[in-house]
Structures are given as structure tokens and as C-alpha cells.
Amino acid sequence: MRETKYWALNLLAGLLILVLLAQHMAVMQLDGWLEKWLADWIPPLSWPGLVERGTNLIQMVSYVLLLGLGLFHGFYGLNKILAEFIQGDQKRRIIRLGCTVMGILLFVVGTTVTVGFYLVNG
């Protein structure tokens, strides 16, 4: 049953990633278009643009969420793919543990940078 939960969460993560990624892409890629509509528009790749996003609470939370969901979705998938090539529950457990540790580690690093930036510059 635990596996069903992870799998359902993986589906949900996929859907949420679509939404968050769409928002991220809109901010980063549609800059020329947004410029026409937003009075106080700052180019996203400039330093002030980065600081603006990094110090915005909603933006910061959405980036941490995107990071967490992306890592879960990616490592869950990677674990499933690797499990196809490996025989034996013991080895599969090691792969699963490896994927979990890598995911948590990358999440901690990414969150430290994002939250740290927000706290220091916000």
C-alpha cells in the first residue's frame, strides 16, 4: 500500500510540476511580452531581477516547491528505471536508499540557497 501512496504522489507531483514550471517559464521566457504589460518590469536575467524574485515570498516558496516536487518525481522515476535492470530485493533497496539520500541532499542544498538568499536579502 505504501507503494501506491508514492506512486499516486508521483502522479500528483507531475501535475504540480507542470503548473509551477509553466509559471517559471512564463517569468523567464516571456520577458519581451511581459515588458509590454507590466509597468515595473525588470529583466529576469539581470541581477535586480534575480534579487526581486529571490526576495519575493511567493516566488521563493514556489521555487522550493518546484525543487522538492521535481526531485521527488525525478528520483522516483530513476529508482523505478534502475529497478528494471537490477534483480534482487536487497540490491533494489540499496538503489532506493541511494535515490532517497541523493534527493534529500539536493533538496537541502537547494533550499538552503533559496531560503538563505530570501532571509539575507529580503
Place this chain on the structure above:
Amino acid sequence: MTDQTVTFRVRRHQPGQEDAWQEYPVAVHPGMTVLDGLQQIKEQQDSSLAWRHSCRMGICGSCGMVINGQPGLACNTQVLDISDRRISLEPLSNFPVARDLVPDLEPMFDKHRSIKPFLIAGQQDGDEPLRQSPRQLTDYLQFSYCIKCGACMAACPTLASDADFLGPMPLTAAHRYNRDSRDDGFDQRKQSLGDHHSISHCHYAAECSKVCPKGVDPAKAIQYLKRDLVLDLVGLRRRPGPVPQGSPGTPRDDIPKAPEFTVKKP
């Protein structure tokens, strides 16, 4: 149409020995099945060739084998429908082999047993018959046509990489019973269905549905199972019941009466 000769290439397996291919020329005629061809080889050329069969009419599911790379039933495959003049025959993949074309189906039946393939009674009253409407029957009818031939198991790429994966046949059986309005065993089955070697491992190659000789469509059953498990997780799964109440209906008068018992009940 005159007889033609087709070469049967059979993968021979003897326990403890290397597998070897052996060829047999077989005179074939229209209407001849692969099973007939094997029978002819056994009678006229090589009595040591082993395979399993029983009904000869696509019902018992015992003559499953890989025919020209595709799992199927030997009794259900017309030799002249195969355009090739050479027919290769191998035991079902993803199964241990007992001898020649005889797979050991035990692992499949162990998995089948693990999903509790029987009606698990719920809250019905004691001796009340379990009624079902024609609409409720259609919910699972297609999935009840399975003859346990194992062709889908042999075609499944997930089973090829994970021998513990439940596989299309047991999963289809689980769905067949889960969708039955007379059954109340979903909660008991979901433990093994939610396991790491179960439905979440299926990535919908759908080869099982392509090879099934009975049109069961195991891939569809697995997608329904996935949906049911997720809906159950969020408390939205719809139970297939309730059992229809009221009159059982008037029997048609054009149906002959059953004969009397020749031995009277005391």
C-alpha cells in the same frame, strides 16, 4: 489445395543440458493448426518431443507457446495463416521450462493465488442468493474470459526484468473480482496490489493485450486497477454494488425445463 511442407523449428530443452534447435519438415494442409503439426511430428518423426495440451479448441489454456516470436495458443494458430514457411516454436518466455515446450506455470499460479481470485462475501444476508444485474455483469465480463494460458505473462517486458512482478494475468484476475458487484474483497487484495512488484511497476507496454488469444485486454484491467487504487487512497472509490433488490424476474417460457433428477433427493 495440395499439401505443402513447412519446417517446424523447435527449441528443445532437457533439464541440465544446453537448449538446442531441432527442425522437422511437416506436410501441412488447410485447416491444420500448429498443435496438429506437433502431433504429427510426435507420431511420425520424434516421439520424445514434449508439449502440453488438452482441449484442442482454445479453452483450457494449456498449449501456450511462443510461435514465431509471438506468444499464443498452438491449437488456435493455423499453420497456413503464418506466411513464413518456417515456424519457430519456443516455450513461453518469463517461465522456467520443464521440458521442450512445457513451461512450469507454478510461479504464475502462486501469484494468481496471492490476489485471492475468488468472491469474498461482504454484508449480504446469510443464505440470500447473490443477484447481479446484466449491467453489473458487463463491468467485469471481458476480464472473466481469461483461460490462464500465460501468453500475456510471456509477452510482458516488466516481468522479463522483474520476476517478482505480479504480471498481467493475476492483475487482470484481481480486477475481475474487484469489479464484481458480489465481491467485497478489495481491501484484502489491495495489500498485494499496492506492493512494489505490482501495478505501479507496469509501464503500459500493452504487449499483454496484443497477444491475448481471448481478447481479455489485461493492460486495460491494469489501468482500471491503478485508477481504483488511487481513488481508494483519496476515499473516492466507487463500490461496484449494491446487489439489485426486488423480483428476480419472470423466467422466459421458451427455455426448456431442466430434466428431472434421475436419482431422487431424499
